[in-house]
Amino acid sequence: MKNPTGTQDRPVQVFLPHRAGLPRLNKYFANLWSRRHFAAELSRAEMRAAHTNTFFGQFWLVISPALNAGVYFLLVNVIRGGSAGPDFFMHLLAGLFAFNFIQTVMTNGATSVTKGGNLVLNTAFPLLLLPFSALRTAFLRFIPSLVILLAFFIYFDYFGSHPQECHPVTGICKDLNTIHFSPTMFLAIPALMLIFIFAAGLAALMASVQVYFRDTTQLLPYATRIWLYLSPVLYYADQMKPWMLKFEVFNPLYPLLGIFSETLVEGRIPPLTWWLGSAAWAFGTLIIGVFFFISREREFAVRI
């Protein structure tokens, strides 16, 4: 025998059959945490690669939400003459940006495992890192749109017109431009966190579904568009038809986008039921998505 050194410094790994398809969870999550840099690095590299051939390069991260906002500004405030008011425009923008984040997470999360090809086939690592890396990318792309949102906020609050509507009898006047900075806005942060958690669950779920049905990415654009129309983004929640409202119990985005828009744009504290509903959807989706993914992920190596 050559170099007969002890085995103390070498980790012993034991591979046993998985009971009920799930690996030992404490070990799995410890492993996931210790390799988190992989997810960060993958997301960083992909963001670099996405814009290498374009003239504006990384600036596209800010340009595209700005252009998006510009298009909607044109539609709502110029073409329709601003009849809906700046608060509607801000509601629309906040909702669309948040929705866009969720949509990006779903699309990129779906392909995260199938395009992992050789790495999935040849390396033993917690595959959950792949959809989580897609989540990180989507979130970093979402942050510039918050900056754009803030810019419009400042514009409407300080430079926008503030028409007053006065009650003919009492004489009490009301500001029609409801865009104001208020402490309630900070409640948008926990709202955003719930959206993030919800998106994490969706990413894991979509990634595993895509392995079994490669049509998922083809169907997603249509499914998400319908989802957008059924959610209170292009209109207010209270403009919904009564029959639609009945079904909104099944729409996670109804409370999730609801609390985001209410806190950020309208400066109102949403009802407790919305918060509870959002939290239930967010954590429920995360738990279901993650567990479904983990229970299936060792099978992915033979299905890719």
Added chain:
Amino acid sequence: MIDEETGATIPQIADREISDEIAISVQELDVTYRTTFEKRPTLKQAVVRLGRGKRSVKTVEALKNVSFDVSRGTVLGIVGHNGAGKSTLMRAIAGIVPPTQGRIEVVGRTSTLLSLGVGFNRSLTGRENVILGGLAAGLTKDELEDRYEQIAEFADIGDFIDLPMSSYSSGMGARLAFSVAVHLDPDILLIDEALSTGDAVFKEKATQRMQELVNNSSTMLLISHALRTIINMSTECIWLDHGKLMMRGNPEEVVDAYTEFVHVKKTSATMNDM
């Protein structure tokens, strides 16, 4: 194991008693997985199948009751026909595919160089792929920074290292993958048909590096259809047939038995590539 002075083969049974020196222990391993008929399963096909009342999956018994131990420092050649379960065995040892039955114990860090190597994302540069492959394999960023120069130098692909891997020739990709695998300081190196690509100079360099690793008491598992490689490089050999362990022993004897079994003569063509 070959005695270095006499070149004679030492019986392996003796080694098995020294449990400290066991690098890999495979015990009554069964690997069964379900797979689909199609390469790309789609919803449409699922619906069509459902209409015809067919099951979408078929069960593949890739490995059946395979048991063997590998001592540290061994180069274990694995031969067998296509689909015999060689790659599945390696994936199970690497922890990529879980056992259906049985137990696998692996002492130390494994590094895999299975058929396609790194370079999983061809839109990223060679450098990014190296870093990502290493991070996924469980190395820290610092460890990778330290080794990166060595990896790049050994692969010897020049400025291509900072270009997207889509611009690489297949040889370049293989060189980089090999370089990564051998520089992760593995205790156990798993190589699946990796030496078939790359030019003569690189093959020479790769063989030398593998010898170094073995001298440093790394253990190596080697799959190759080039039977000459198996005979030259391995100290021991196993033969798999339809997921069953047929034979284990001296590489020369196992290759003899295998070639006789599949009714091919040991021509130069079969020895170099089979």
